[in-house]
Amino acid sequence: MKPILFIADIHLDLASSNIEDSEKNSHFCDFLERAAHVASELYILGDLFEYWIGDDYTKPFTKPLDAIKHAVTSGLKIHISPGNRDFLLSPDFAEQTGTRLLDEITITDLNGARTLITHGDYFCTDDPAYMKLRKDFRNKEWQQQFLNMPLQQRITFAEHARSQSNSTTTINNTYDINQESLLQFAEKNRIDQIIYGHIHRPQIKTIESENLKIRSICLGDWHPYGKIISYSPQQTLTDKISFISSNDI
Protein backbone atom coordinates (compact mmCIF):
# COMPACT_ATOMS: atom_id res chain seq x y z
CA MET A 1 0.00 0.00 0.00
CA LYS A 2 1.13 3.50 -0.79
CA PRO A 3 1.77 6.12 1.92
CA ILE A 4 -0.37 9.11 2.88
CA LEU A 5 1.23 12.54 2.54
CA PHE A 6 0.60 15.54 4.77
CA ILE A 7 1.44 19.08 3.69
CA ALA A 8 0.41 22.57 4.85
CA ASP A 9 0.93 26.27 4.22
CA ILE A 10 1.89 26.28 0.59
CA HIS A 11 0.51 29.84 0.36
CA LEU A 12 0.18 29.79 -3.42
CA ASP A 13 0.15 33.35 -4.67
CA LEU A 14 -0.35 33.41 -8.38
CA ALA A 15 -0.89 37.13 -8.47
CA SER A 16 2.64 37.66 -7.18
CA SER A 17 5.50 38.47 -9.56
CA ASN A 18 8.04 37.40 -6.94
CA ILE A 19 10.48 34.81 -8.34
CA GLU A 20 10.22 32.52 -5.31
CA ASP A 21 6.43 32.51 -5.62
CA SER A 22 6.56 31.47 -9.25
CA GLU A 23 9.13 28.73 -8.45
CA LYS A 24 6.85 27.52 -5.69
CA ASN A 25 3.86 27.42 -8.00
CA SER A 26 5.59 25.24 -10.54
CA HIS A 27 7.18 23.10 -7.80
CA PHE A 28 3.73 22.51 -6.31
CA CYS A 29 2.38 21.33 -9.68
CA ASP A 30 5.37 18.96 -10.13
CA PHE A 31 4.96 17.75 -6.57
CA LEU A 32 1.31 16.85 -7.24
CA GLU A 33 2.24 14.89 -10.31
CA ARG A 34 4.85 12.87 -8.42
CA ALA A 35 2.58 12.48 -5.39
CA ALA A 36 -0.11 10.95 -7.59
CA HIS A 37 2.36 8.17 -8.46
CA VAL A 38 3.86 7.46 -5.07
CA ALA A 39 1.04 8.14 -2.59
CA SER A 40 -2.55 7.05 -2.08
CA GLU A 41 -3.81 10.16 -0.31
CA LEU A 42 -2.75 13.75 0.25
CA TYR A 43 -3.88 15.90 3.15
CA ILE A 44 -3.45 19.64 2.63
CA LEU A 45 -3.77 21.12 6.10
CA GLY A 46 -4.78 24.68 5.30
CA ASP A 47 -3.42 27.77 3.60
CA LEU A 48 -2.94 26.08 0.28
CA PHE A 49 -3.65 29.55 -1.12
CA GLU A 50 -2.25 32.84 0.10
CA TYR A 51 -5.87 33.89 0.16
CA TRP A 52 -9.12 32.62 -1.25
CA ILE A 53 -11.75 35.28 -1.67
CA GLY A 54 -14.45 33.41 -3.55
CA ASP A 55 -14.83 30.88 -6.33
CA ASP A 56 -15.15 33.66 -8.92
CA TYR A 57 -11.45 34.47 -8.48
CA THR A 58 -9.84 31.30 -9.82
CA LYS A 59 -8.25 32.72 -12.95
CA PRO A 60 -4.75 33.25 -11.49
CA PHE A 61 -4.86 29.72 -10.09
CA THR A 62 -5.59 27.84 -13.32
CA LYS A 63 -2.33 25.88 -13.33
CA PRO A 64 -2.40 24.50 -9.78
CA LEU A 65 -6.14 23.83 -10.06
CA ASP A 66 -5.54 21.83 -13.22
CA ALA A 67 -2.68 20.01 -11.48
CA ILE A 68 -4.99 19.16 -8.57
CA LYS A 69 -7.69 17.86 -10.92
CA HIS A 70 -5.12 15.84 -12.84
CA ALA A 71 -3.70 14.27 -9.66
CA VAL A 72 -7.24 13.36 -8.54
CA THR A 73 -7.98 11.79 -11.92
CA SER A 74 -4.73 9.81 -11.60
CA GLY A 75 -6.05 8.26 -8.39
CA LEU A 76 -4.73 10.51 -5.61
CA LYS A 77 -7.35 11.26 -2.94
CA ILE A 78 -6.93 14.90 -1.86
CA HIS A 79 -8.36 16.21 1.41
CA ILE A 80 -8.21 19.93 2.18
CA SER A 81 -8.53 21.58 5.60
CA PRO A 82 -9.57 25.22 5.78
CA GLY A 83 -6.71 27.55 6.78
CA ASN A 84 -6.94 31.08 8.11
CA ARG A 85 -6.23 32.32 4.54
CA ASP A 86 -8.48 30.01 2.55
CA PHE A 87 -11.41 29.14 4.83
CA LEU A 88 -13.75 30.36 2.06
CA LEU A 89 -13.02 27.35 -0.13
CA SER A 90 -16.51 26.10 -0.92
CA PRO A 91 -18.23 22.75 -1.49
CA ASP A 92 -18.51 23.88 -5.09
CA PHE A 93 -14.70 24.20 -5.26
CA ALA A 94 -14.41 20.64 -3.89
CA GLU A 95 -16.83 19.34 -6.48
CA GLN A 96 -15.06 21.15 -9.33
CA THR A 97 -11.66 19.79 -8.32
CA GLY A 98 -12.69 16.35 -7.09
CA THR A 99 -11.22 17.04 -3.65
CA ARG A 100 -12.77 16.59 -0.22
CA LEU A 101 -13.09 19.57 2.10
CA LEU A 102 -12.47 18.66 5.72
CA ASP A 103 -14.06 20.22 8.77
CA GLU A 104 -11.64 22.48 10.56
CA ILE A 105 -11.41 19.89 13.31
CA THR A 106 -11.10 16.43 11.80
CA ILE A 107 -10.23 13.31 13.73
CA THR A 108 -9.11 10.32 11.77
CA ASP A 109 -7.59 6.93 12.52
CA LEU A 110 -4.03 6.42 11.25
CA ASN A 111 -3.14 2.78 11.90
CA GLY A 112 -4.79 2.84 15.30
CA ALA A 113 -3.60 6.32 16.29
CA ARG A 114 -6.46 8.78 16.79
CA THR A 115 -5.16 11.75 14.88
CA LEU A 116 -6.38 15.32 15.00
CA ILE A 117 -5.97 16.98 11.64
CA THR A 118 -6.35 20.74 11.59
CA HIS A 119 -4.71 23.92 10.33
CA GLY A 120 -3.78 24.89 13.89
CA ASP A 121 -5.00 28.45 14.45
CA TYR A 122 -7.97 27.04 16.37
CA PHE A 123 -5.54 26.52 19.26
CA CYS A 124 -3.85 29.95 19.11
CA THR A 125 -5.79 31.03 22.17
CA ASP A 126 -2.92 33.12 23.56
CA ASP A 127 -3.84 35.80 21.04
CA PRO A 128 -7.31 37.09 21.97
CA ALA A 129 -7.35 39.71 19.18
CA TYR A 130 -6.74 37.03 16.60
CA MET A 131 -9.34 34.70 18.16
CA LYS A 132 -11.92 37.50 17.92
CA LEU A 133 -11.07 38.10 14.25
CA ARG A 134 -11.23 34.38 13.60
CA LYS A 135 -14.70 34.24 15.10
CA ASP A 136 -15.89 37.13 12.89
CA PHE A 137 -14.47 35.53 9.74
CA ARG A 138 -16.13 32.19 10.47
CA ASN A 139 -19.53 33.87 10.87
CA LYS A 140 -21.78 32.75 8.00
CA GLU A 141 -23.46 36.18 7.65
CA TRP A 142 -20.09 37.95 7.51
CA GLN A 143 -18.92 35.48 4.89
CA GLN A 144 -22.01 36.00 2.74
CA GLN A 145 -21.65 39.78 2.95
CA PHE A 146 -17.98 39.48 2.03
CA LEU A 147 -18.68 37.24 -0.96
CA ASN A 148 -21.30 39.72 -2.19
CA MET A 149 -18.71 42.51 -2.31
CA PRO A 150 -17.20 43.44 -5.70
CA LEU A 151 -14.06 41.45 -6.51
CA GLN A 152 -11.66 44.40 -6.36
CA GLN A 153 -12.91 45.31 -2.91
CA ARG A 154 -12.35 41.72 -1.72
CA ILE A 155 -8.81 41.74 -3.13
CA THR A 156 -8.05 44.99 -1.29
CA PHE A 157 -9.46 43.52 1.92
CA ALA A 158 -7.38 40.33 1.56
CA GLU A 159 -4.19 42.28 0.82
CA HIS A 160 -4.74 44.34 3.92
CA ALA A 161 -5.46 41.26 6.07
CA ARG A 162 -2.32 39.65 4.70
CA SER A 163 -0.07 42.53 5.67
CA GLN A 164 -1.61 42.52 9.17
CA SER A 165 -1.14 38.77 9.51
CA ASN A 166 2.44 38.81 8.23
CA SER A 167 3.37 41.33 10.86
CA THR A 168 2.08 39.11 13.68
CA THR A 169 2.62 35.47 12.69
CA THR A 170 5.86 35.24 10.78
CA ILE A 171 7.88 37.90 12.55
CA ASN A 172 6.79 37.01 16.05
CA ASN A 173 8.65 33.83 17.07
CA THR A 174 6.57 33.41 20.17
CA TYR A 175 3.39 32.96 18.15
CA ASP A 176 2.33 29.39 18.85
CA ILE A 177 -0.56 27.13 19.66
CA ASN A 178 -1.56 27.04 23.29
CA GLN A 179 -0.50 23.65 24.64
CA GLU A 180 -3.01 23.69 27.45
CA SER A 181 -5.93 24.23 25.04
CA LEU A 182 -4.59 21.44 22.88
CA LEU A 183 -4.13 19.02 25.78
CA GLN A 184 -7.63 19.78 27.07
CA PHE A 185 -9.06 19.05 23.66
CA ALA A 186 -6.92 15.92 23.31
CA GLU A 187 -8.04 14.56 26.65
CA LYS A 188 -11.70 15.17 25.94
CA ASN A 189 -11.49 13.61 22.48
CA ARG A 190 -8.95 10.86 23.27
CA ILE A 191 -6.40 12.11 20.74
CA ASP A 192 -3.05 10.33 20.32
CA GLN A 193 -1.45 12.83 17.95
CA ILE A 194 -2.05 16.09 16.13
CA ILE A 195 -0.83 17.04 12.67
CA TYR A 196 -1.06 20.74 11.86
CA GLY A 197 0.63 23.71 10.21
CA HIS A 198 0.02 27.46 10.54
CA ILE A 199 2.97 28.21 12.84
CA HIS A 200 5.50 27.67 10.04
CA ARG A 201 8.00 26.04 12.41
CA PRO A 202 8.28 22.37 11.48
CA GLN A 203 8.74 20.27 14.57
CA ILE A 204 7.86 16.83 15.90
CA LYS A 205 7.63 16.61 19.65
CA THR A 206 5.81 15.06 22.57
CA ILE A 207 3.44 17.22 24.54
CA GLU A 208 2.33 15.95 27.91
CA SER A 209 0.37 16.72 30.99
CA GLU A 210 0.01 14.65 34.17
CA ASN A 211 -2.28 12.09 32.59
CA LEU A 212 -1.76 12.50 28.89
CA LYS A 213 0.97 12.31 26.28
CA ILE A 214 0.43 13.18 22.63
CA ARG A 215 2.64 13.49 19.59
CA SER A 216 2.58 16.91 17.98
CA ILE A 217 3.62 17.23 14.35
CA CYS A 218 3.85 20.76 12.98
CA LEU A 219 4.46 20.87 9.22
CA GLY A 220 6.50 23.53 7.45
CA ASP A 221 5.51 26.23 4.98
CA TRP A 222 6.91 26.22 1.42
CA HIS A 223 9.87 28.37 0.18
CA PRO A 224 9.61 26.98 -2.50
CA TYR A 225 9.89 23.49 -0.89
CA GLY A 226 8.18 22.42 2.30
CA LYS A 227 8.88 19.98 5.11
CA ILE A 228 6.19 17.36 4.86
CA ILE A 229 5.24 14.01 6.39
CA SER A 230 4.81 10.68 4.68
CA TYR A 231 2.76 8.24 6.74
CA SER A 232 3.26 4.63 5.75
CA PRO A 233 0.43 2.11 6.07
CA GLN A 234 2.46 0.18 8.68
CA GLN A 235 3.46 3.18 10.77
CA THR A 236 2.24 3.05 14.37
CA LEU A 237 2.23 5.70 17.05
CA THR A 238 5.44 4.41 18.61
CA ASP A 239 7.38 4.53 15.35
CA LYS A 240 9.63 7.47 14.70
CA ILE A 241 8.33 9.99 12.19
CA SER A 242 10.59 12.38 10.33
CA PHE A 243 10.21 15.14 7.80
CA ILE A 244 10.98 14.81 4.15
CA SER A 245 11.27 17.61 1.63
CA SER A 246 8.42 18.10 -0.82
CA ASN A 247 11.20 18.01 -3.42
CA ASP A 248 12.18 14.44 -2.49
CA ILE A 249 8.80 12.90 -3.26
Ligand SMILES: [Mn+2]
Ligand atom coordinates in the same frame (compact mmCIF):
# COMPACT_ATOMS: atom_id res chain seq x y z
MN1 LIG B 1 -2.13 29.77 8.60
